[in-house]
């Protein structure tokens with residue numbers, strides 16, 4: 001997961017805005033059954049075409065990625081950060097039904113992160129749980145529905161919210177693709193657990209990113225030591241690879257958090273994979289030069 005502050009640059013989908021009265025009624029009557037999934041999923045237009053306006057706006061904001069695991073997903077689900085109908089950790093709660101159409105509570109998620117194998121209705125917190133909506137003169141207080149505002153922020157959720165938190169420094173990766181939470185509050189660890197971010201397909205996909213970098217470096221070293229390529233070609237290939245790692249840290253890229261970690265911890269995660277101290281020294285030095293802008297390439 002990486003942080004995302006792009007929602008402010010997009011209009012709230014009309015479908016949600018149009019549902020304001022229904023939203024008010026759900027908050028007042030506590031009628032969870034009135035929550036209409038069609039509002040998130042799509043609508044039939046006059047021409048018979050489906051328009052997934054809520055989903056597609058979230059998709060655009062999140063660069064077609066699952067907000068939790070960062071896989072590319074062109075048909076993400078509209079996930080409720082705070083679950084709308086039940087809370088696993090509190091059987092008496094009944095869910096945050098009054099946040100059903102709250103824009104800051106909606107996040108695009110892949111099917112697996114959203115459902116029972118992943119997050120489901122889990123929402124563990126460190127603070128005091130909010131159990132009902134706030135009203136101001138009989139009207140739902142929308143400011144108190146926003147994820148970054150009290151009283152919700154004071155729940156101190158374990159699960160990171162990409163639009164409220166800066167989760168980038170709360171995780172580390174292993175060379176087998178495993179992700180681990182490292183922040184002192186344990187939010188990273190809980191986020192990994194809640195969304196099951198070490199499930200096999202994610203582990204393998206992240207490991208293949210690391211393996212791919214290693215294989216390019218390893219092959220380049222072999223060609224250089226076997227005199228198949230000269231020093232300039234060797235540096236050129238490494239330069240291109242280092243640039244590729246940098247490009248992959250961009251928010252629109254799959255697993256960008258992994259690439260951010262590799263960029264910042266190259267010596268710890270990539271260098272130890274190389275077989276000899278000599279290989280390690282050469283590549284370490286080249287990476288240092290790349291970072292300093294002194295990996296000069298001769299013609």
Ligand SMILES: [Zn+2]
Nearest residue numbers: 066069110113
């Ligand atoms: Zn996911």
